[in-house]
Amino acid sequence: MRVTREQRFLLQQLWQHGAQSRSDLHELTGVGPNRVGALASALIEHGVVRACEARPSGGGRPRVPLEIDPGQRHMIGLTIWPGAVGVARINLQGHLVGKPLARFVSGSPARLVKAAAGLLGKRIGPGAMGIGVSVPGFHDSKSRRVLSGPIASGQAAVGLSPIYEVAGELPVVIENDMHALAARWQLTHRADTEHDVLLVNIGDGALGAAVLIGGRPNRGCVSSANELGHMRYFADTERCYCGQAGCLERIFSSEYLRQIEGAGASLGAAGRGTEEGSRSMSGVRPSVSGVLMERLMAYRVGDESLEAIVDYLSNGIANVVNFIRPHRLVLVSELIRSPGACDRLTQSIRSLMLGELVDRVRFDLWDQPVAHQAETAGWLALAGLYCDGWYGG
Ligand SMILES: [Zn+2]
Incomplete structure (x- = not known):
């Protein structure tokens, strides 16, 4: 079945608010009771929605809540x-x-x-x-x-x-x-679609951003927020697949950390995680995705190499926030599990944000499985x- 716009409107209410009776749906949406009944019947028939056990109402017929059916489609x-x-x-x-x-x-x-x-x-x-x-x-x-x-x-x-x-x-x-x-973030958080959202995924050598406006994806242009990882700095990094050097995602990488610390000195056995991390695919997430993440997990104030890399990242994210001026900034990373690194990053971003945005932009942290x-x-x-x-x- 192809879901119609009207049906989607009803489904949206069931997703956002959980089980609702037909009369609740009528009240929530303003769609007439008969029309709600017809739409609900079609959704039930196609296995998209199911009826739950009836609950008593104040007089009249008991109300039957409807919910999204997890079992059929x-x-x-x-x-x-x-x-x-x-x-x-x-x-x-x-x-x-x-x-x-x-x-x-x-x-x-x-x-x-x-x-x-x-x-x-x-x-x-x-x-x-x-x-x-x-x-x-x-x-x-x-x-x-x-x-x-x-x-x-x-x-x-x-x-x-x-x-x-x-x-x-x-x-x-x-x-x-x-x-x-x-x-996935928007639906699992049942986020208010009135809010514009900038979501930034932070991985070792892989940065990405997405913008939701009115709950819809902003497909952007070649050089905007969507290409956060390719914002360029005067840093002597490896060449990026985009053809340039100095890209933010080349800076925020184990390779660059190794480079600025001098050919892998003092990194020891931790380096073994890198290959495993880059091969992670569809399902099992390694506990750390590389030297950089491993070091950030154990971040302590005064680690100059890490601070230099985090400063670049904060600068890049703050630039995008200042440019886009979203209501919410969602940072997605396993780094969320490291309070030290996470505090350093969020404080550094805030310190680079336009004054009027500092109190307005809400920060959300989400530790989520790999994006791809x-x-x-x-x-x-x-x-x-x-x-x-x-x-x-
Ligand atoms: Zn690049």
């Missing part, structure tokens, strides 16, 4: 990442159904897309309601191509048609991995079901 999340693809199913309440599948793929971007389409084919079935696809970088949903980013790095645009062919009639929401993370998970991609499809503005971007 599901969404499929598909993730494409350099060298790997993954697929997972989540039910309509956002819980994982069955085991995610992942494959490492070598060779051209076209092989990667073909492998993704193959995995999708293994998971697609009659209970599926939609597909969320996360691909890093920029894409064009009209021409169904990835235009830039690590997948298309140094290549012509990469076609996504094999995925659409397997999807058939099912609606597809395709966005970058940061928008997938933002969809198939499960997280599935939340794109849920955002398409519960919120306006996610399909057809």
Whole structure:
């Protein structure tokens, strides 16, 4: 079934407020009682909504609460990442159904897309309601191509048609991995969509940002918040895949930490975590993703190398906050588990924010699994079901 805008409006209430009777839905939405009844019946018939046990009302018929049905339908999340693809199913309440599948793929971007389409084919079935696809970088949903980013790095645009062919009639929401993370944050936090949100994902050598305006993804331009990781500084880093040196995500990396401390001196056995971290894919998250994160987890005031790196990061994030002026800044990172590093980072960001924004911008910290998970991609499809503005971007 294709959910209509009216049905989505009803589903949005059930997602935000939990189980509601038909008359509650009428009161919440202003939609007439008969129309609510008809919409609810269609949603029940298609296994999207179910009736709970009736509760007594003050006279008259007992009220039957309706809730989102977790048991019948599901969404499929598909993730494409350099060298790997993954697929997972989540039910309509956002819980994982069955085991995610992942494959490492070598060779051209076209092989990667073909492998993704193959995995999708293994998971697609009659209970599926939609597909969320996360691909890093920029894409064009009209021409169904990835235009830039690590997948298309140094290549012509990469076609996504094999995925659409397997999807058939099912609606597809395709966005970058940061928008997938933002969809998951917004829905799991039942966030007020009136608030503009800047979400920043902080990983070793991988920074990303997403902007939600009115609860919808702002697809941005090539050089704006979405490209936070490629904001450039006068730092002598390794060359980035974007072709430049000095990119913020090259600075916020184990490689740069090693470099400024001199060829890995004193890092010892901790370096073994790096490769494992960069290979983490769809499911199991390593406890630390590299030397940088390991060191930040044990951060103490006076660690000059770390402070230099955190200062660059704070500067980059504060620049974006000052530019975008969001209501909320959501920092997504395993660093949240390190109070020392987290305090240093948030204080440093605040110290660089415009005075009028310091008290206005709300900071949220979210320790969330890796962004490029198939499960997280599935939340794109849920955002398409519960919120306006996610399909057809
Ligand atoms: Zn770059």
